[in-house]
Amino acid sequence: MTALVAVTLTVVALAGTAVVLADAPERQAVTLAVFGVTLVVLFVVLQAPDVALSELGIGTAIVPLMVMLTIRTVWKDKQQRERREQAPSDEDT
Amino acid sequence: MTRLARLIIFLLAGGVVAVAFVLATLDLPHFGSDHHPYRDLSVPAAVQHHTANVVSAVNFDQRAIDTFGEESILIASVVGAVALLRPSREETERRVPDLGRALESTRLIGYVLLPITLVLGIDVVAHGGTTPGGGFQGGVVLATGLHLLYVVGSYPALGRLRPLVPFEIADSAGAAGFAVIGLIGLGSTGAFLGNFLPFGQLGQILSTGTVQVLSGVVGVEVVGGMVVLLSSFFEQEIAVRPEDG
Secondary structure, three states, X not given: OHHHHHHHHHHHHHHHHHHHHOOOHHHHHHHHHHHHHHHHHHHHHXXXXXXXXHHHHHHHHHHXXXXXXXXXXXXXXXXXXXXXXXXXXXXXX | OOHHHHHHHHHHHHHHHHHHHHHHHOOOOOOOOOOOHHHHHHHHHHHHOOOOOHHHHHHHHHOHHHHHHHHHHHHHHHHHXXXXXXXXXXXXEOOOOOOOOOOHHHHHHHHHHHHHHHHHHHHHHHOOOOOOOOHHHHHHHHHHHHOHHHHOOOHHHHHHHOOHHHHHHHHHHHHXXXXXXXXXXXXXXXXXXXXXXXXXXXXXXXXXXXXXXXXXXXXXXXXXXXXXXXXXXXXXXXXXXEOOO
16 A cells, blocks of 8 residues: 555656646646646545545646636737737728 | 845745744654544544535534635635636627537547536535535536537537526525525524534435535535636637737
8 A cells, every 4th residue: 555655656746747847838738637637546545535536627627628728818819919910900000 | 026036035935834844744643654633533523413424524514614715715716717807898709600620439429428427426416425525526527517518519509508697696606505504503503504404314315414415505606616717718718809800
């Protein structure tokens, strides 16, 4: 049991490091979901199914989804602004 | 503030937190040992109120006031996010065409899993007092399950299935329900959120007194809150366009 805890904790630490080292926010959103799954396994190993269920829903589904939606909205906004700057319409001039 | 000044402040503050954290945890029972003072108090208290899921007994009975605070935080953050994400004056909402780009196999899995996820979510909420899970977990499962409709590729279908107003009402009604149950507990037992209902038989779905009721109320609030929260993110991403775009 102790060995299992040690292995799971190591996997959690590795996945957490991967999130930090991911170089772009959209990659971080995906690695964050993977990190969430490793936490779920850790909580199950530590016999905390209630916390595991919460982490499964929030950490692997809701939070990465919100991060991805935010990133796409920011991109879209940036693209539109750049397009407007490159080709000024008649109204602007 | 320069980079060096920030680093110094971080090192000072981080050092204080590190020292305080170590001092605070020195007297805790060791990891993996058999000495659990909190367990020895909370498990008998849960059994006394015929609550098989001790975690739910802690959340909704012994420390229900903490959960009340957390639910208030949840509704406050949902309201804050919705206020920030509402379409501004320069933006307009547009009708979204039914694109249906998802693969056939993805759609099939989505449609098969949608009812299963919803039933599972209701089950997790309904058995909060007896098996692992409860209002929060079940509510998140339900809210996520509804969004399978988006994964199968139909944003308009998602819009039809979740008219937002009922979910907004559910969010606030859930939070208000928690407070009302707490006040009834105050009136009948003399303590806010006191467990005033009959405890029933240990392990049955209609046991645990108010634990099950509070779990259900939290489930309603979390479904409402999560759906409203995600919908405002979706609206910003899919349906909102700058007016001159």
